[in-house]
Amino acid sequence: MTAPLPDAAPANWVDRHAPAPLRPWLKLGRFDRPVGVWLLMLPGWQGIALACAMQGRLPDPALMAAFFVGAALMRAAGCAYNDIVDRDIDAKVARTAGRPIPAGQISVRQAWAFVGLCCLASLGVLLALPPLAIALGVGSLALVAAYPFMKRITWWPQAWLGLTFNWGALLGFAAASGGLQAPALILYASGIFWTLGYDTIYAVQDLEDDALAGVKSSARRLGEAAPKGVFGFYVLSFVLALAVAWFAGLGPLFWPPAALFGLHLSRQAQRLDVRDGPAALALFKSNALAGLLLFAALAAGAWRPALGFAAGG
Template sequence: MTATDHLPDATPTNWVDRYAPAALRPWLKLGRFDRPTGIWLLMLPGWQGIALAAAMERQAPNPVLMLEFFLGAALMRAAGCAYNDIVDRDFDAKVARTAGRPIPSGQISVKQAWAFVVACALVSLAILLTMGWVAIALGVASLGLVAAYPFMKRITWWPQAWLGLTFNWGALLGYAAATGHLSWPAGLLYASGFFWTLGYDTIYAVQDLEDDALAGVKSSALRLGDAAPKAVLGFYVAAFVLALAAAWVGGLGPLFLPPAALFGVHLSRQAARLDVKDGVAALALFKSNSLAGLLLVMAMAAGMWSGPASSI
């Protein structure tokens, strides 16, 4: 595969393949900038935490803080993807969907990839240092989760659960950056995000069922088999209930409920449409979680309206 070929899980019309200079394409693909869904899924828990904190104070979310989380998520996702590809380069070479990635295909060396990881991490650190000490401590603590993630598929059938712990750390970080502390609503939101990620990443893993089995890679989709749709529904029910609990404990107003209901409907439709024999459809369902997460951000932000007496 050349630098001009799009990868199987990136749309043929993605901006990297259409507009980026050929010399930059391997680097942008190393950071998955041709597949922005992951940026959204890493960023949205942070936005949810910021919106929850603001709603509890009956304020609008801080736009500067939300921009910082967007930039930080894009950079840390790029660093995490490159690190994951360094660790998984031998596995990736055996899987059709990942064999064309820059490292296994030889477009970028392991040494160059490490330099990319360090550069992204340093810029992200500069952004993190603009936040309070609680947020800084949480940001540093997240590195342990990130470092361990690529090895989970070797030792457990549930690497998706570890990704849930990792990707939703931003809910705690966003809340702490907005308030300077943590609270039970933030913890409940984090738990909600854990089950949300467990659901959508199980859907994502459906694409690789045959290749993962041949390569000896473990996943929740392989472990669950034909029971995956029912399990995903269960994960999503838990995510929805915990999101409601976060809003309830946080004293959010009733305007939280309409977009939250749409969030729940969106998740239930994903579970209903999941077919473990259709990897292409599974990828589309996975990508739709950008909208699902944005609906929950909107729900949290809408909860700022109304006084404590009329909270949900």
């Protein structure tokens, strides 16, 4: 059994069960760290839930399954592309030096082939969606392509990740409704601040190594004020999530899971310690639950006392 990478669970399934020749490829796509799939997929599920709730029905399970597959494929492609661009930086950072490209397990040319195959497979999923959703999916590639360079030019690459990871909220809404409305745009804005918060937490792990490598991050920019900064980002995310419910006219069942979502975010900010990288990683991973709580709130908001759920919902 190969040693797990520092930010992967010690008992992750890739290192424990995958055939040895496949492990570098699965690690290149971050399949040993599935939380990233959840964080990319959940905005899409939230967009689907919002569009369906505005029609008084529950989310479409088949559409959710398609978004799960698409998110897994595009996250793998994006991670491999990021590793190609960042291979020299990764070699200087303790947490990333063991990744397949800087470790010499996979060549740059092989990694490009992996990116291409993942993109082709995800294109098959995308083409089954309505025209606007297809256009939005293609448009997201520009955000993905630019992201690895943001840490070189701005202290706020986490904000660009927010633009990228939450694009699925727009895509999911368009896939479920065929169009875009103001609540979807507000949900997208809420997600951007959510990602800005949780990825600042994630960047706490690399404060010293990033400084030595000259890599910029919101965690470095905020320094000791990072917990206050994360709290501020999360407050904005929560307020915008409430605005989504208001403008979408969601039912009263939205509010209990939404309150749990807000509580979960506030406790993350309260517990963040910039001197404790392992604890920061655990807080970061807990955002899969946070995203599920907001998804549940949006889905539950479909119920209205006078109407119940729409037929077929």
